[in-house]
Amino acid sequence: MRTADASSKAMEFSLAEKKPKVVFVLGGPGSGKGTQCANIVQHFGYTHFSAGDLLRAERDSGSENGNMIQNMMNEGKIVPSEVTIKLLEKAMLESGNDKFLIDGFPRTEENRAAFEAVTKIEPEFVLFFRCTEEEMERRILNRNQGRDDDNIETIRKRFKVFLESSLPVIEYYKAKGRVREIDASKSIEEVFEAVKVIFTPKAEEVTA
Numbered sequence: 001m002r003t004a005d006a007s008s009k010a011m012e013f014s015l016a017e018k019k020p021k022v023v024f025v026l027g028g029p030g031s032g033k034g035t036q037c038a039n040i041v042q043h044f045g046y047t048h049f050s051a052g053d054l055l056r057a058e059r060d061s062g063s064e065n066g067n068m069i070q071n072m073m074n075e076g077k078i079v080p081s082e083v084t085i086k087l088l089e090k091a092m093l094e095s096g097n098d099k100f101l102i103d104g105f106p107r108t109e110e111n112r113a114a115f116e117a118v119t120k121i122e123p124e125f126v127l128f129f130r131c132t133e134e135e136m137e138r139r140i141l142n143r144n145q146g147r148d149d150d151n152i153e154t155i156r157k158r159f160k161v162f163l164e165s166s167l168p169v170i171e172y173y174k175a176k177g178r179v180r181e182i183d184a185s186k187s188i189e190e191v192f193e194a195v196k197v198i199f200t201p202k203a204e205e206v207t208a
């Protein structure tokens with residue numbers, strides 16, 4: 001019989017071995033990550049996983065981590081990497097695809113280093129949606145997805161965590177020349193036009 005540990009080891013091995021293509025999609029809360037990922041999936045054959053969505057599903061599944069996840073989310077805090085990485089690995093392995101948009105991860109240096117250590121995967125590039133706080137706040141307050149953390153008090157905490165813990169991750173990849181930055185304060189259509197340029201192979205762009 002396999003222990004939980006043995007099966008997660010097998011999973012690690014297999015993701016490190018498969019070396020799927022990964023694009024990290026980052027940006028502040030409400031910058032439009034999920035919206036644009038849905039568009040990218042339709043046009044470019046990627047499978048999209050939102051770390052936040054996976055954590056919400058884990059919370060709602062009655063898992064032993066459910067309360068901890070709920071408490072962290074209510075404070076806008078980042079859930080320990082181990083929990084989030086297990087969910088991402090499982091989702092990627094079960095999907096059968098070899099091209100992934102990982103949305104809202106890595107959000108801290110700890111997230112980044114732990115994912116790299118476990119999966120040995122480096123992202124192809126990091127798509128960064130830059131947006132003003134004023135616009136992100138407006139979007140979140142109009143989002144209407146019934147999320148407990150979409151209230152003004154928690155939103156302010158999430159902005160602070162983004163500036164203090166997530167921007168340094170973007171800076172890390174910028175220093176490696178891996179960041180593709182987009183002005184995300186424009187309309188959904190305009191942002192997607194800019195996204196398309198990044199995902200379209202250069203040869204196709206010339207002949208299209």
Ligand SMILES: Nc1ncnc2c1ncn2[C@@H]1O[C@H](COP(=O)(O)OP(=O)(O)O)[C@@H](O)[C@H]1O
Nearest residue numbers: 029030031032033034035139142143186187188
């Ligand atoms: N470019 C945009 N202009 C206006 N509203 C947008 C834009 N992109 C997304 N939205 C809306 O803003 C809200 C937040 O978008 P979402 O994709 O959930 O952002 P994130 O995943 O980065 O938090 C959603 O209600 C979405 O419909």
Ligand SMILES: Nc1ccn([C@@H]2O[C@H](COP(=O)(O)OP(=O)(O)O)[C@@H](O)[C@H]2O)c(=O)n1
Nearest residue numbers: 029030051052073076077078079104105107
């Ligand atoms: N890598 C991640 C991503 C999200 N989260 C948690 O999930 C919450 C919501 O993340 P999300 O990506 O769904 O939020 P948005 O940026 O889409 O608004 C965050 O505020 C964190 O509490 C996390 O702990 N670790």
Ligand SMILES: [Mg+2]
Nearest residue numbers: 033034050052
């Ligand atoms: Mg989202």
